[in-house]
Amino acid sequence: MSTTTEIPVTAAPSIGSRKNGKNWHGTKKAFRPNAGLTSYAKRQELRKHQDAVKELEREMKAEHEAERQARIQRIKDRREAKEEKLRYEKMAEKMHHKRVERLKRREKRNKLLNS
Template structure:
């Protein structure tokens, strides 16, 4: 029962192959071609495919949510601008006409908008 590490559990250093015959020491030596090394079982491929599909669905939901927030912001800005333009138009009319007549026109235009839309 010694507590010294055994040679099998010690980390192994890469084997020193010495100098290359062709002198290309900077190029890593190639490993032998193993055509079956990258093959995975059907279950593993299916699991990977399912996780990828779930991730893409989540990404799509997040993108849709982000776009929806963007569109609501844009519509708010458009409505605000339209209200501002309408207010300025009524102010211009008020300069030329009487206040009560402008109010009547406002009401009349609102009725027309409700009928037309």
């Protein structure tokens, strides 16, 4: 007792045999030389859109780079201030605090004049 389940077979619509008999070749589509051509106005519109996108990308990259540089500068400033503070603390160990304050003011003046 064997029961066979029949599977409905849906065949692709048959095109028929090729006229030249080369059934192993794929079917070709009609040659349409004007299919890919677009009007000049349409190409200009597309180019304008692409230019706008590129400009936006450039602006975004520049903004990102500016933020990155600002972050780097903040880190450098913080390190510099920390080193300067340590240097003044070491000076304060050796000499009087009033003299250290006087040197600080003098260095700050020189820094402002030189920059």
